[in-house]
Amino acid sequence: xxxxxxxxxxxxxxxxxxxxxxxxxxxxxxxxxxxxxxxxxxxxxxxxxxxxxxxxxxxxxxxxxxxxxxxxxxxxxxxxxxxxxxxxxxxxxxxxxxxxxxxxxxxxxxxxxxxxxxxxxxxxxxxxxxxxxxxxxxxxxxxxxxxxxxxxxxxxxxxxxxxxxxxxxxxxxxxxxxxxxxxxxxxxxxxxxxxxxxxxxxxxxxxxxxxxxxxxxxxxxxxxxxxxxxxxxxxxxxxxxxxxxxxxxxxxxxxxxxxxxxxxxxxxxxxxxxxxxxxxxxxxxxxxxxxxxxxxxxxx
Numbered sequence: 001x002x003x004x005x006x007x008x009x010x011x012x013x014x015x016x017x018x019x020x021x022x023x024x025x026x027x028x029x030x031x032x033x034x035x036x037x038x039x040x041x042x043x044x045x046x047x048x049x050x051x052x053x054x055x056x057x058x059x060x061x062x063x064x065x066x067x068x069x070x071x072x073x074x075x076x077x078x079x080x081x082x083x084x085x086x087x088x089x090x091x092x093x094x095x096x097x098x099x100x101x102x103x104x105x106x107x108x109x110x111x112x113x114x115x116x117x118x119x120x121x122x123x124x125x126x127x128x129x130x131x132x133x134x135x136x137x138x139x140x141x142x143x144x145x146x147x148x149x150x151x152x153x154x155x156x157x158x159x160x161x162x163x164x165x166x167x168x169x170x171x172x173x174x175x176x177x178x179x180x181x182x183x184x185x186x187x188x189x190x191x192x193x194x195x196x197x198x199x200x201x202x203x204x205x206x207x208x209x210x211x212x213x214x215x216x217x218x219x220x221x222x223x224x225x226x227x228x229x230x231x232x233x234x235x236x237x238x239x240x241x242x243x244x245x246x247x248x249x250x251x252x253x254x255x256x257x258x259x260x261x262x263x264x265x266x267x268x269x270x271x272x273x274x275x276x277x278x279x280x281x282x283x284x285x286x287x288x289x290x291x292x293x294x295x296x297x298x299x300x
Contacts, residue, residue, distance in 0.1 A: 030281070037274040043264065048271075055275035065251040066259065066276070075276075078166050079255045082237065085167070087230035089174040091223060094181025098189050099211070101182075111186065115179035122176060126243030129172040133158035133244070159245055162252035169240055169253050176240075177233065181226050188222035189215065221294055228291040235284045256280050 037056075040049045059066045067074040101110045117125060134140030137155035146153050158168040192215055200210040216223070236257040241247060247254035247262060254262070260280060264273030 033274045033277050033281075036271050037278045039271040041271040041274075043268045043270050051271070055272050056279075058272070059275060059279070065247075065254055074251065075254045075256050075259045078253060079235065079257075081166055082170060082173075082234040082255055083231055085170050086173055086177075086234045087227045089170070090177045090181045090230045091185070091226050093174060093178045094226065095185050095189075095223075097178065097182045098186035102186070102189065111182060114182050117176045118179040120176075122239040123243055125172065125176050126240050129168075129175075129240075130159070130244050133168040133172070135160035135249075160249055162250045165245060165249060166253045169244055172244065173234075173237070173240055177230060181230070184222060184226055185219065188219045192218055221297065224294050225291065228287050228294065231287050232284060232291070235280060235287070256283070 038050060038052055038054075040051050040054070042048065063074075064071075065074055067076045097110065097114050101107045104110070120128075132141045134143070135157055137143065137157040137160070140155075140158060142158065143153075143155040147155060156164070159165050196218070197210055197214060200214045205213065234255075237255050238257045238261050241253050241255060241258040242261065245253040247258055256276060257280060260273050260277045262273075263269045263276060267273075
């Protein structure tokens with residue numbers, strides 16, 4: 001009887017602290033962030049004045065750095081570009097390396113080289129890419145290399161041109177995260193049942209058809225996992241933008257995650273930054289739900 005009671009209460013020894021940590025580190029900060037988003041508080045004086053939806057109205061209708069529909073600019077538009085280019089670019093390059101490296105004898109060396117950026121901190125990688133893509137067209141490693149190969153090349157201010165700066169930062173992100181994508185996709189590719197691939201070949205499918213119509217569908221859950229992971233990373237992107245451009249030039253690289261940090265800690269606008277954080281939370285939640293359901297389905 002005593003043993004039965006102990007076994008009944010034993011799970012609560014783990015569930016209880018988990019619920020307490022959830023309340024302290026997630027529920028409490030979330031509720032207070034939502035509250036502050038309706039105030040004009042600052043970091044020094046968190047709750048100054050209740051402004052209702054004032055911060056949200058300002059974000060969508062008065063702040064061109066957050067949303068400017070007239071010129072299709074602002075953090076919302078820049079984040080949308082990230083959500084399109086970054087996840088798919090990371091998956092495409094990761095899958096390409098995973099498949100091609102599997103066909104050669106020095107696979108381990110290739111994968112080790114591609115995975116190295118994952119070992120380097122994002123801040124250090126951002127500093128490196130400030131030298132690769134530079135604000136000054138007469139500087140930058142990329143301009144130097146291209147000019148050495150093509151003498152007639154006109155140097156580009158990669159981080160100084162509002163039209164291409166965001167894409168340059170995204171390219172840096174793809175370079176960093178391709179290693180993770182490659183490792184996960186490589187494991188999924190190697191785990192494919194060989195008999196199914198051989199059956200497709202016997203039925204007359206060439207290498208491309210077998211890869212596209214057989215291998216890719218069987219890897220769909222893994223690909224979805226990587227895509228959702230990269231979408232979440234894109235939504236909460238701060239470090240690359242902060243170190244490489246600080247949201248410039250002319251706000252062309254400002255994204256939602258960076259805006260939360262910038263408004264709170266640089267502009268000291270706790271209420272305004274909290275409103276951006278709430279919007280970020282709303283945007284990121286559906287992708288987290290998809291990710292959790294995908295992982296559950298994979299386990300089952």
